[in-house]
Amino acid sequence: MIRGIGASEGISIGIVFKYDHIEVIAEKNEVEDTAFEIARFQKGLTESIIDLTGIKDYAEENINAETAAIFEAHIEILKDPEFANQVKEVITTEGINGEYGLEKVTHQFVSMFENMDNEYFRERAADIKDVSRRVLMHMKGIKSHDLSEINSEVILAARDLTPSDTAQLNRKWVKGFITDIGGRTSHSAIMARTLEIPAVVGTMTGFDSLEDGEMVILDGMQGIIIQNPDESVIADYQEKIKELEALKTIRAAYIDKPSLTADGVHIEIGANIGSPEDLDGVLSYGAECIGLYRTEFLYMGKKTFPTEDEQFEAYKKVLEGMKDKPVVVRTLDIGGDKELDYMTMEKELNPFLGNRAIRLCLSRKELFLTQLKALLRASVYGNLHIMFPMIATLDELREAKQMIQVAKEELQKKEAYEELEFSYKIGIMVEIPSTAIMASAFAKEVDFFSIGTNDLIQYTFAADRMNENVSYLYQPFNPAILKLVDMVIQAAHAEGKWVGMCGEMAGEPLALPLLIGLGLDEYSMSAPGILRARQQAKNIDSNQARDIAKQALELTSQEDVLALIGGIEW
Amino acid sequence: MVSKSVTVVNETGLHARPAANFTKLASSQKCSVYLKKDDKKVNAKSILGILSLAISKGSVIEIITDGEDEKLALAELEDYVNALTD
DSSP, X not given: OEEOEEEEOOEEEXXXXXXXXXXXXXXXXXXXXXXXXXXXXXXXXXXXXXXXHHHHHHXXXXXXXXXXXXXXXXXXXXXOHHHHHHHHHHHHHHTBOHHHHHHHHHHHHHHHHHTXXXXXXXXXXXXXXXXXXXXXXXXXXXXXXXXXXXXXXXXXXXXXXXXXXHTTOOTTTEEXXXXXXXOTTSHHHHHHHHHTOOEEEOOTTHHHHOOTTOEEEEETTTTEEEESOOHHHHHHHHHHHHHHHHHHHHHHTTTTSOOBOTTOOBOEEXXXXXXXXXXXXXXHTTOSOEEEEETHHHHXXXXXXXXXXXXXXXHHHHHHHTTTSEEEEEOOOOBTTBOOTTSOOOOOSOGGGSSOHHHHHHHSHHHHHHHHHHHHHHGGGSEEEEEXXXXXXXXXXXXXXXXHHHHHHHHHTSGGGTTOOOOEEEEEEEOSHXXXXXXXXXXXXXXXXXXXXXXXXXXXTTOOTTOGGGXXXXXXXXXXXXXXXXXXXXXXXXXXXXXXXXXXGGGOTTTHHHHHHHTOOEEEEXXXXXHHHHHHHXXXXXXXXXXXXXXXXXXXXXXXXXXXXXXXXX | OEEEEEEOOXXXXXXXXXXXXXXXXXXXXXXXXXXXXXXXXXXXXXXXXXXXXXXXXXXXXXXXXXXXXXXXXHHHHHHHHHTOOO
């Protein structure tokens, strides 16, 4: 049995598909028969073209035309006469093996592109490496896997999945995933909950002990993977799967109901989403709003920055899809553990304390303006709330608001947008302690707050949430956090503003009574958690919750708080 | 040999998709096709050659065709560049 962290509810029984980046090296050999080497190279090219054509077709049907175009260009590189001829020439004149000839010519092209002035063209070096690696693997007879190649039901196992990897996951085929790296709040885990794929993360060395093609049971609740289960274990789990299905039916009874406490206080329960494709799931779970639309996925899994029009289309889709329900769009939150392949960012010693999110946007104004313009244009189609992440000072907030003004003026210069009535609300994420402490001042200058608990906890306790060695400091129930949340809510309500929460804590069953007691207005979580939360809220009396919250604020440790709330029947 | 200078007007220039399609179109011609930007001339049947010119919006490029049906080929390639929109 492999143990990890249960990251996404659900159970899956299936076949393991291992996904790894294998190291391939082209060693140099002197050869007599260069014609044979040329033929081997040619065969590698042909096989790679067949691969890529398959991937391109898949992308066209299942992902989008943009992704397909990338593979189209890859195919052209393989068909490039200059490239192929140079490889053949090197093989012949130097009397070397095909692999080394390929490597040498690849290196020449890669360094030529890496030295180009234009960033876009500089990035093409990566495409050449990628394509050449594929040919090399074919020549050496090494099989490679590709996420978009998956076309049967599998449980995906990987050492790590980058956000751009997960952006390519197809939930039709991927029935679960397992990663060695990560915790409950890592991106792969969040993505798993969004896609409703059972997942176990942080298995440390699980990848090496799993075998391609073996049958496993993945239990996303207990965070375990059972290898080669016997029939009785499989039967037990099939029973559990049935129970889960049954539970889903009960929850479905709450789908069209407003979220009310036992004494009839209305709270708003919404969903966190990463792309317009998540909307279907969101609506089928009866979300009352989108409490967090993470726009960074628009920028990931791509080769260049998304254009204003591209972003506009995505935002419009979400706003229209939600009708007039509020949609909170968080502006680009990149940096920290989220990087873009095509954007060079300085290596930082402490990326989580570095130039990320709003800081990055304010230092790259063009990037920010493009997004703001797309948002303003989309604002006509629904109930838009623009939210800035990682705000630490009032000056940052004012500068960001000023940028909205600039975006508006730039748009209004164009005839097509002259007449548009942009309407939107402005809010901030409260995830840095300085902002929580200054909440009364901020409340005067925003329309709403949304508390990002994952970062707020990590910054309050100065503990990296990805570091397993200090994971004991991830303490959502510590009175230090509860007091900050309380301060923020009091400050907002004094100004007649509302407060939401979009971190993991908002979807945590144990936290719900406390948060209702503290007066939190909006709860945004992974869509599948919404109905469970709504069902739970129905059993909570807000007055009783308020008393409990008051007591909790007087306690001194997370253990004491958990003991207090654990002892109450809700 | 015939040639013609054109200005690339679309937003992304000859990036991945347009470059791939231009290469395909050039490769389908019987004659030789070259692209020239500033002082650099490349084989237009090579996508790496085309990409190495870093052709972006506003770039002026010279399309050169040489051999069988060179005039037809030139017109076809010129039309392709002028029709680029994305």
